[in-house]
Amino acid sequence: MRRPLFAYALVAAVLIAVVGLTYYSYRNTPSERLVLLDTMRELAQEKVVGIQTEIIKEETAMFGRVDPDNLADLKRALEGSNLRSVLVLDDEKQKVILWTKRQEEDTDRFFLDVVVPDLDLDRVLLDQRKSLHATYNGLWHLFGYTSRLINGKLYFIIVESDIDHLRAKVFPVFFDVRGSHLYQVIDRDGDPVYGYRFSGVPAGDVVELPFHDTLSQWRLRVAPRDARLLASRASRRATLDLILISAALGVILAGFFVMLWNVRRERRLSELKSEFISNVSHELKTPLSLISMFGELLSMGRTRSPEQATEYAEIIRRESVRLSRLIDSVLDFAKIERGVDVYEFADDQNLADIVGRALDISRHRLERAEMQLDAHLAGDLPPVRIDANAITVAVLNLVDNAIKYAADGKRLVVDLRRAGDDGVELEVKDFGPGVPEDERDAIFDRFYRSRTVRLKPIRGSGIGLALVKHIAEAHGGEITVATGDDGRGSVFRLWIPAHRES
Numbered sequence: 281m282r283r284p285l286f287a288y289a290l291v292a293a294v295l296i297a298v299v300g301l302t303y304y305s306y307r308n309t310p311s312e313r314l315v316l317l318d319t320m321r322e323l324a325q326e327k328v329v330g331i332q333t334e335i336i337k338e339e340t341a342m343f344g345r346v347d348p349d350n351l352a353d354l355k356r357a358l359e360g361s362n363l364r365s366v367l368v369l370d371d372e373k374q375k376v377i378l379w380t381k382r383q384e385e386d387t388d389r390f391f392l393d394v395v396v397p398d399l400d401l402d403r404v405l406l407d408q409r410k411s412l413h414a415t416y417n418g419l420w421h422l423f424g425y426t427s428r429l430i431n432g433k434l435y436f437i438i439v440e441s442d443i444d445h446l447r448a449k450v451f452p453v454f455f456d457v458r459g460s461h462l463y464q465v466i467d468r469d470g471d472p473v474y475g476y477r478f479s480g481v482p483a484g485d486v487v488e489l490p491f492h493d494t495l496s497q498w499r500l501r502v503a504p505r506d507a508r509l510l511a512s513r514a515s516r517r518a519t520l521d522l523i524l525i526s527a528a529l530g531v532i533l534a535g536f537f538v539m540l541w542n543v544r545r546e547r548r549l550s551e552l553k554s555e556f557i558s559n560v561s562h563e564l565k566t567p568l569s570l571i572s573m574f575g576e577l578l579s580m581g582r583t584r585s586p587e588q589a590t591e592y593a594e595i596i597r598r599e600s601v602r603l604s605r606l607i608d609s610v611l612d613f614a615k616i617e618r619g620v621d622v623y624e625f626a627d628d629q630n631l632a633d634i635v636g637r638a639l640d641i642s643r644h645r646l647e648r649a650e651m652q653l654d655a656h657l658a659g660d661l662p663p664v665r666i667d668a669n670a671i672t673v674a675v676l677n678l679v680d681n682a683i684k685y686a687a688d689g690k691r692l693v694v695d696l697r698r699a700g701d702d703g704v705e706l707e708v709k710d711f712g713p714g715v716p717e718d719e720r721d722a723i724f725d726r727f728y729r730s731r732t733v734r735l736k737p738i739r740g741s742g743i744g745l746a747l748v749k750h751i752a753e754a755h756g757g758e759i760t761v762a763t764g765d766d767g768r769g770s771v772f773r774l775w776i777p778a779h780r781e782s
């Protein structure tokens with residue numbers, strides 16, 4: 281009882297382990313979507329850094345060109361750059377110079393009265409760069425500023441980037457229109473200032489990053505160009521993963537069950553074998569002790585009459601026949617088990633004769649069991665190719681079983697007839713207890729004895745029907761068992777194919 285329990289516990293443990301492992305690895309494998317989002321975040325980061333570097337490089341180059349003694353040079357520098365304006369203030373925050381490419385009038389006032397008050401000039405450290413990104417009159421402006429000591433004097437330098445130039449020339453270099461991603465720059469209200477609105481892209485598939493140090497009011501958005509394709513690829517991958525995982529699970533479980541089934545079968549077989557050994561020893565011992573007992577009585581002359589002596593001799597003869605039959609079938613069985621070819625087939629055998637002779641051998645035993653034999657052996661049988669000895673063994677086994685298990689039925693009907701055009705059928709029908717339906721396959725297994733007979737004192741080894749089955753199959757035929765028409769007894773049918781001349 282403990283062993284199956286252990287096996288079930290093992291199955292449960294393996295199942296839990298497999299399911300747990302599968303779940304763990306499934307959870308820890310990043311989904312394709314997460315990998316995609318990570319890639320996009322890196323890409324966005326790269327673009328933001330690239331654009332900021334361009335802007336800051338231009339600004340710092342201009343900071344370095346400021347020389348209060350040579351301001352005409354600064355104008356040339358501005359014209360050669362992509363910046364819009366450059367303003368230099370002294371330490372009193374008074375204008376030293378303002379160069380600009382702006383066409384508007386009042387640029388001075390715009391810078392000095394509007395922009396400068398918005399700058400954090402008091403807190404900008406020497407050579408530190410700060411920036412201001414803001415709208416004036418509904419238009420975006422970007423300023424970078426710093427303070428520098430030139431010839432021992434402090435100056436504030438403010439440069440204005442050209443946002444139109446950034447949008448028209450710098451952004452397109454970074455945001456490849458033919459790449460696998462879509463780019464968009466939005467302002468703080470979420471309105472696009474560069475690129476188009478993404479259509480059909482789920483919000484969860486968009487990555488957004490701010491431009492911290494320059495265009496601080498704007499944010500870059502990146503999305504996959506073909507979101508639907510990626511989504512369907514991700515779902516296909518998920519389905520494939522699921523199929524593979526289930527298939528692997530199925531294989532593991534199937535392997536496990538096959539192993540368990542094999543172990544159980546082996547165990548059952550070894551139990552049956554040891555039962556067989558004790559049955560056979562018992563079957564050998566009984567006739568032997570009868571033979572030795574009656575032999576002894578005869579040799580000591582302890583018989584009351586010559587009839588009694590004949591009776592004792594008859595017992596000895598009968599028991600030795602039984603003994604030799606048993607030994608024969610054990611030897612035959614052993615040969616078959618070893619895979620030795622034990623059959624000697626011959627063409628055109630007269631099956632009716634062979635069955636008739638086998639029944640004659642059994643006739644005496646049938647009479648002693650008070651069983652009436654009705655034999656119908658048809659004469660017009662098709663030719664068969666058979667091993668006469670093997671068929672005799674099969675008939676004897678079937679009849680012996682009927683005597684052993686169905687003597688109460690008092691009758692045995694043996695029918696040998698044509699079965700259609702293609703075979704011959706031998707039917708052995710008794711009126712005993714029959715074979716329970718769930719054991720109708722098992723009784724043909726080696727060493728198998730029915731549950732009901734194991735409890736009764738009926739001798740047997742469990743190899744008789746296994747031999748019959750082997751013989752039937754060696755002849756290309758089969759053996760089956762059924763219940764009689766009236767629901768009583770058992771009907772064994774041995775079918776053998778007719779031999780076709782080729």
Ligand code: ADP
Nearest residue numbers: 681682685723729730733740741742743744745
């Ligand atoms: P054995 O007779 O040595 O037990 P067999 O292989 O000849 O072995 O038979 C296997 C089992 O089939 C028997 O133990 C018995 O339970 C069952 N059996 C065989 N023939 C009959 C029958 N005619 N009626 C009922 N049960 C049978």
